[in-house]
Amino acid sequence: MTVFAQLLHAEWTKFRTVRGWVVGALVAFLATVLVGLLGTGGTKLPHGSAEPLPVGPGGEAVSDTFFFVHRTLTGDGSLTVRLASLTGADGAGLTPWAKGGILVKAGTRPGSSYAAVLLTGAHGTRMQHDFTHDRAGRPGAGSRWLRLVRTGSVVTGSESADGVHWTTIGTARVRSGAVGAGMFATSPASFHTSGRSVTENPAVATAVFDHVSVRGGFGGAWRGEQIGGAPYGPEMRPGFRTAGGTFALTGAGDIAPLVGGPALGNAFPVEAFLVGAFAGLIALAVLGATAMTAEYRRGMIRTTLAATPHPGRVLAAKAVVLGAVAFTVGTAAALVAVRIGENRVRADGYAIFTVPALTELRAVAGTGLLLAAAAILALGAGTMLRRGAVAVTGLVVLIVIPYILAMSAVLPAGAANWVLRVSPAAGFAIQQTLPRYGHVWSEYTPATGYYPLAPWAGFAVLCGWAAVAFGSAVVLLRRRDA
Amino acid sequence: MRRAVHAEWTKLRTGGGILLAPLVLAVAIVGLGAVAAGTAKAGADPGRAALAGLDLGPAIVALLVALPVGAEYATGMIRTTLAATPRRSAVLAAKAVVLGGPVALAGAVAAAGALLAGRWLGLDLGPSGAVLRAAFGSTLFLVLVALLALGIAVAVRDAAAASGVVLGLFYLSPVLVPLVRDPAWRRHLEQITPMNAGLAVRSLHVDGLPIGPWKGLAVLAAWAAAALALGAFALLRRDA
Numbered sequence: 001m002t003v004f005a006q007l008l009h010a011e012w013t014k015f016r017t018v019r020g021w022v023v024g025a026l027v028a029f030l031a032t033v034l035v036g037l038l039g040t041g042g043t044k045l046p047h048g049s050a051e052p053l054p055v056g057p058g059g060e061a062v063s064d065t066f067f068f069v070h071r072t073l074t075g076d077g078s079l080t081v082r083l084a085s086l087t088g089a090d091g092a093g094l095t096p097w098a099k100g101g102i103l104v105k106a107g108t109r110p111g112s113s114y115a116a117v118l119l120t121g122a123h124g125t126r127m128q129h130d131f132t133h134d135r136a137g138r139p140g141a142g143s144r145w146l147r148l149v150r151t152g153s154v155v156t157g158s159e160s161a162d163g164v165h166w167t168t169i170g171t172a173r174v175r176s177g178a179v180g181a182g183m184f185a186t187s188p189a190s191f192h193t194s195g196r197s198v199t200e201n202p203a204v205a206t207a208v209f210d211h212v213s214v215r216g217g218f219g220g221a222w223r224g225e226q227i228g229g230a231p232y233g234p235e236m237r238p239g240f241r242t243a244g245g246t247f248a249l250t251g252a253g254d255i256a257p258l259v260g261g262p263a264l265g266n267a268f269p270v271e272a273f274l275v276g277a278f279a280g281l282i283a284l285a286v287l288g289a290t291a292m293t294a295e296y297r298r299g300m301i302r303t304t305l306a307a308t309p310h311p312g313r314v315l316a317a318k319a320v321v322l323g324a325v326a327f328t329v330g331t332a333a334a335l336v337a338v339r340i341g342e343n344r345v346r347a348d349g350y351a352i353f354t355v356p357a358l359t360e361l362r363a364v365a366g367t368g369l370l371l372a373a374a375a376i377l378a379l380g381a382g383t384m385l386r387r388g389a390v391a392v393t394g395l396v397v398l399i400v401i402p403y404i405l406a407m408s409a410v411l412p413a414g415a416a417n418w419v420l421r422v423s424p425a426a427g428f429a430i431q432q433t434l435p436r437y438g439h440v441w442s443e444y445t446p447a448t449g450y451y452p453l454a455p456w457a458g459f460a461v462l463c464g465w466a467a468v469a470f471g472s473a474v475v476l477l478r479r480r481d482a
Numbered sequence: 483m484r485r486a487v488h489a490e491w492t493k494l495r496t497g498g499g500i501l502l503a504p505l506v507l508a509v510a511i512v513g514l515g516a517v518a519a520g521t522a523k524a525g526a527d528p529g530r531a532a533l534a535g536l537d538l539g540p541a542i543v544a545l546l547v548a549l550p551v552g553a554e555y556a557t558g559m560i561r562t563t564l565a566a567t568p569r570r571s572a573v574l575a576a577k578a579v580v581l582g583g584p585v586a587l588a589g590a591v592a593a594a595g596a597l598l599a600g601r602w603l604g605l606d607l608g609p610s611g612a613v614l615r616a617a618f619g620s621t622l623f624l625v626l627v628a629l630l631a632l633g634i635a636v637a638v639r640d641a642a643a644a645s646g647v648v649l650g651l652f653y654l655s656p657v658l659v660p661l662v663r664d665p666a667w668r669r670h671l672e673q674i675t676p677m678n679a680g681l682a683v684r685s686l687h688v689d690g691l692p693i694g695p696w697k698g699l700a701v702l703a704a705w706a707a708a709a710l711a712l713g714a715f716a717l718l719r720r721d722a
Contacts, residue, residue, distance in 0.1 A: 020643075031650075272661065282653075286643050290642045387549070388642030389641035389644070389645040391642070392645045401538070
């Protein structure tokens with residue numbers, strides 16, 4: 001091991017004393033930061049439009065806009081209603097994830113914890129809580145009975161077709177103490193995409209409730225309230241009417257985690273500041289591809305191999321030094337780019353797509369890992385081909401061309417996903433912070449920022465390429481004469 | 483000048499394997515074009531589909547130029563070259579002729595082949611002014627890429643670094659520009675980046691494009707001129 005440590009020290013000395021390599025690392029850093037800021041340029045939005053997005057209990061950006069008719073529940077209690085109907089506005093249909101039902105919520109601040117049983121436009125009854133949790137109940141449409149029971153901090157949701165025979169859908173934890181409990185209605189907009197233009201069609205949902213009965217610690221009178229600001233103009237008229245124990249609520253918006261795609265609007269996800277990794281990758285590919293070829297050119301390789309007669313170990317030491325440099329450069333550049341980028345878009349009136357801190361950390365450190373793996377892939381390819389320029393070109397073509405093909409909507413979606421699964425471009429998945437949820441509609445395609453593989457799976461594909469290139473290079477080095 | 487060109491040609495010819503590159507260029511452009519033409523969506527621009535292989539053009543042309551120039555610096559041959567032809571501007575011009583010529587030839591063959599293949603595969607590519615423009619313009623695109631790469635290669639004096647710079651110039655913009663949110667800013671970038679501007683010429687229907695075909699090539703020509711000026715400045719001012 002001490003031998004390998006000496007090797008590492010030797011490689012590190014070579015790296016830091018060759019001006020071209022230090023310059024290359026600096027170029028990679030600057031390119032990652034500066035190119036990453038390119039996407040943030042452009043027009044400013046009117047002052048004051050950058051309201052931060054509400055954040056859910058898990059730290060994720062959420063949409064929390066609905067009409068709520070509620071009373072205060074202190075201690076244990078239950079709320080039972082019959083949802084007589086859930087309909088859209090006149091003429092316009094109901095969107096598939098329009099929601100009407102009952103919920104208990106720890107306060108009226110958007111993003112606060114909640115648990116709900118609800119009927120959707122096309123996905124049947126659901127029990128949902130704290131935005132990201134969703135459990136399906138009975139499918140289909142039509143009227144049904146809904147019930148929430150709170151015991152301590154546990155809320156149980158159940159449904160029934162007749163008000164007599166009940167089925168439990170699920171349970172959730174909502175803080176004990178006083179909460180708002182009542183009925184709600186909301187509906188996300190529908191989107192029509194053609195090419196680059198996206199048309200938003202506003203939608204509302206009207207939910208009619210009767211047979212409303214409460215038990216336990218309910219206080220105050222029924223009170224209607226718009227949560228999270230009215231999403232459209234006054235013409236949509238969120239509100240409620242009540243007559244003879246029947247409540248009719250009209251609402252628009254959504255109670256759901258935010259996702260990418262057409263509904264993203266004026267929010268920037270973290271990865272938007274990290275696109276400079278493409279530029280940094282090219283610079284580090286040049287470093288990696290020439291790290292071994294430079295030794296051959298100057299005859300340094302004979303000295304190196306005289307000092308350590310194991311070409312495989314030499315290559316491993318180079319890979320460690322190169323990988324460490326690339327990781328440091330990539331992570332540092334990503335940190336700076338995210339910091340500057342967030343400040344810039346906030347100043348221009350845009351919102352930041354908030355994600356949990358660990359997710360952001362994964363995207364930032366993942367940029368470093370991505371560059372490290374790509375640099376080692378370039379090292380292996382450069383050693384195999386013995387011509388740095390060919391290795392650089394091959395690597396860029398292998399990474400960038402699949403990415404362009406997949407993103408430019410030239411390929412059909414199936415082929416685009418396939419390309420991003422097997423090519424080294426799969427590694428960029430590690431930068432994706434936009435979440436994907438089964439219970440939120442969006443266009444989850446590469447063009448909207450969704451990679452077909454999970455972050456670490458995509459990175460593993462890139463690592464596989466790097467491992468194959470490195471292994472082949474070691475085998476070839478052993479066979480070849482210096 | 484004729485002797486300088488002859489000397490450059492001899493170096494290139496005997497350099498080993500480098501004459502393969504124009505062949506690779508032509509095969510790649512025709513091959514990728516045929517694949518794209520076969521799978522093109524209905525309503526896609528036929529010229530754009532048949533000449534989709536041009537996407538690979540800058541990568542191959544960059545290698546074709548950067549390898550011999552880089553090798554000349556790596557082996558020290560450049561000192562012999564400059565001793566034989568002390569007028570350094572003549573050396574650069576001779577390199578431009580010798581490297582640009584094969585690219586022009588291969589490019590013309592490739593563009594014609596790709597368009598014919600596209601027509602054979604059922605794209606609407608009958609003889610017309612627009613098709614001729616696409617064929618001629620595609621050839622010119624590749625030649626301008628070669629000149630740009632020559633300027634960069636002479637300036638940075640290393641094959642890998644030169645390919646890195648050229649690849650960055652051409653392949654970062656198609657990745658990054660679509661991510662720009664603001665339409666006006668995006669359109670502006672599409673007008674000034676060498677890849678987007680230079681490739682406008684391969685489309686037959688140019689009305690909706692951010693930049694016209696000849697204007698786009700003029701933008702690329704400006705990039706190439708700037709790179710050549712940088713290369714000339716470095717070559718004239720620096721010690722070899």
